[in-house]
Amino acid sequence: MAGRVAAAALVVFLAAGVSAAGVREQAGMARALLGAGPEALDLLGREPAAGSRADRYFRALALDRAGFRAAALGVWAELAATGGPFSGPALEAAVDREFARGRYERVAALAAAANPGRLADPDALWYRVGQSLRMLGRSPEAAEALGRVSQGPFLPYALHTLAQIRFEEDRHAEALDLLARAVEAAPEPLADRIRLTRGRILYQVAVGLSGLDPEARERGLQVARDQFGRIQPESPWYAQALEGMGWCDLELGATAEALAAFTLAAERDPD
CATH class of the missing domain: 1.25.40 (Serine Threonine Protein Phosphatase 5, Tetratricopeptide repeat)
Structure with missing residues (x-):
């Protein structure tokens, strides 16, 4: 997913005709997208705060892929919080990395502070935010985020967690309806895992x-x-x-x- 977000960000940048980066910077962005972090940094420079928002987003991607994750996350967090071009992809990139590391408090903080624009994969973002809030025991906020997942591979997982929240709220009929939707949206064997949860709720x-x-x-x-x-x-x-x-x-x-x-x-x- 992270690669798809970065690719979408590059397409938006090139389609917009932004010229500040120049040919060298565009070549660096392409290297960052391909995972060649050190080569990308040679072209983009190593100062995280330098250049346009596009420069900074792709430099952070290069830093991340070269192993300098903390520096990359700092750039993405700042871009996500300030709004404007690349705020959405920056938020998605930061949330993706922090969620993978189990840093759920950081995911929640990023989402709360964000002012994102267009997102490449909003369903993935809101699933990760919702699951993080759930892990932190903030179930009402988690339900709100998970309810924004509308399609794609994360939908059955989001519905499954949302159903568990509704069951805990004694909203049994709603929980069962959500699980029925999750079964329809899920591939096997995930669908069986959801059927198991649905059966247990019916029993309880x-x-x-x-x-x-x-x-x-x-x-x-x-x-x-x-x-x-x-x-x-x-x-x-x-x-x-x-x-x-x-x-x-x-x-x-x-x-x-x-x-x-x-x-x-x-x-x-x-x-």
Whole structure:
């Protein structure tokens, strides 16, 4: 993703006809984009704050790829916070690196201080910001960021986390709807991981929600069991699905079926 963001930034720069960088600087930008950090620095110079915003963005990219990550992050953070050309790509680059390092507080701070323009991959950015806020225990803010993910490979992950937040808020129906959307958007085996979460929520609602009459409770357990049953033997989540079916069977009074499910689950995953 980082390479795609940088490429998009270079296209925008060249299409805009910005001439301050000149041929030498444009060659340096291309080297930075290709990952040739030291060569790019020879062409762009090594002073992080020098030149136009385009110069600084691509010099930071070269610094990053040459191993000078702290210097690169400082430049990107300043570009992201001040607005103007390259503020969006700078924010995306900084968030990408900090998220990969598990520096979630830094990701949240970057997003809070940012004044981004056009983004190359907004879905990736908001997923990383949302997940970082979630890791920091700031679930309402995380939900807002994750809700901005609208498509692409990060959508099922965002929906999965957002569903967990809604479940914790006792918004059970919304959580289940989000998980259904996530299953539709997810490739296998990720879809099975989401089915597992959906089955567990259905089970917890059926056994833990006060005021349910016996028939509603039984229907809920049957729906949960059906969700677990959609996970096939070739799935890496099959053992956990068997455990889920076993707990449903136990609550439904089907003791023999529950024992069989637990036994098979233990055989599939002895640990």
